[in-house]
Amino acid sequence: MTPLLVxxxxxxxxxxxxxxERLAVARRGHGSVVGTAAVNVAxxxxxxxxxxxxxxxxxxxxxxxxGFCGTLTTFSTLGADVVRLGEQRRPGTAAAYLGGTLLLxxxxxxxxxxxxxxx
Amino acid sequence: MLPDDRAGGQGDSVIGYVAAALGGxxxxxxxxxxxxxxPHDAAGWxxxxxxxxxxxxxVLGLLLGxxxxxxxxxxxxxxxxxxxxxxxxTTFSALAVETVQLTDAGRPQLAAGYVVVSVVxxxxxxxxGVMTGRSRxxxxxx
Numbered sequence: 237m238t239p240l241l242v243x244x245x246x247x248x249x250x251x252x253x254x255x256x257e258r259l260a261v262a263r264r265g266h267g268s269v270v271g272t273a274a275v276n277v278a279x280x281x282x283x284x285x286x287x288x289x290x291x292x293x294x295x296x297x298x299x300x301x302x303g304f305c306g307t308l309t310t311f312s313t314l315g316a317d318v319v320r321l322g323e324q325r326r327p328g329t330a331a332a333y334l335g336g337t338l339l340l341x342x343x344x345x346x347x348x349x350x351x352x353x354x355x
Numbered sequence: 356m357l358p359d360d361r362a363g364g365q366g367d368s369v370i371g372y373v374a375a376a377l378g379g380x381x382x383x384x385x386x387x388x389x390x391x392x393x394p395h396d397a398a399g400w401x402x403x404x405x406x407x408x409x410x411x412x413x414v415l416g417l418l419l420g421x422x423x424x425x426x427x428x429x430x431x432x433x434x435x436x437x438x439x440x441x442x443x444x445t446t447f448s449a450l451a452v453e454t455v456q457l458t459d460a461g462r463p464q465l466a467a468g469y470v471v472v473s474v475v476x477x478x479x480x481x482x483x484g485v486m487t488g489r490s491r492x493x494x495x496x497x
Contacts, residue, residue: 244380245383246380246382250442251375254438280447280448283451284455298387302383302386305448306383306446306449307446308448309447310441312415312444312477314477315408315412319481341447341451345448345451345454
């Protein structure tokens with residue numbers, strides 16, 4: 237049952253990330269990384285909240301945590317984007333993208349984890 | 356120049372979303388399987404996430420250097436493999452929350468080390484994949 241829930245959550249997360257990436261590209265131009273950064277931060281906050289609450293049923297963790305949040309967010313695109321921005325001789329953008337995603341993503345996860353723990 | 360990893364600019368075709376959903380399901384299933392095989396507690400080094408993230412970066416780099424350079428116009432190939440399979444296989448949210456949990460467990464140095472190894476390793480693996488993919492492409496043109 238668990239793997240099925242993971243797959244169902246993932247099948248919602250991946251197209252949503254594609255939508256965010258396409259919206260960012262449509263609004264900000266080709267190669268925009270804003271969509272990927274946004275879903276990575278948002279997914280980190282949701283997963284932080286889910287794990288911070290404690291006592292969340294296993295099925296919900298599989299569906300929303302491992303499946304949806306895990307797939308809404310991505311690490312491979314982040315790594316490849318940093319390489320691409322480096323090749324385009326845009327080290328400032330690469331550093332801002334990488335540093336911003338880490339800072340905002342881990343910060344959002346930490347804040348959500350802490351707030352959920354107070355509930 | 357390295358092609359963009361995202362499918363933007365290839366239209367808003369519905370097939371891209373379907374391909375991303377199918378690929379994402381497969382990738383997440385692989386990530387779940389590895390997490391089941393390599394369990395860890397909140398105070399331990401997250402081997403499973405590190406493994407999927409580094410190998411996912413390597414394979415995406417290979418695809419970008421080798422496959423996507425050849426067929427940039429396909430409406431489903433990149434959404435399926437890049438956005439779906441590898442996007443679903445790798446994850447940022449687990450990295451972020453595991454970093455928080457390691458810090459919360461009183462191991463901030465281990466948390467910092469985990470972030471550094473993930474980032475340096477991931478970007479390095481993606482670059483290695485791209486270079487390897489391009490050299491293979493030159494050896495076998497067409």
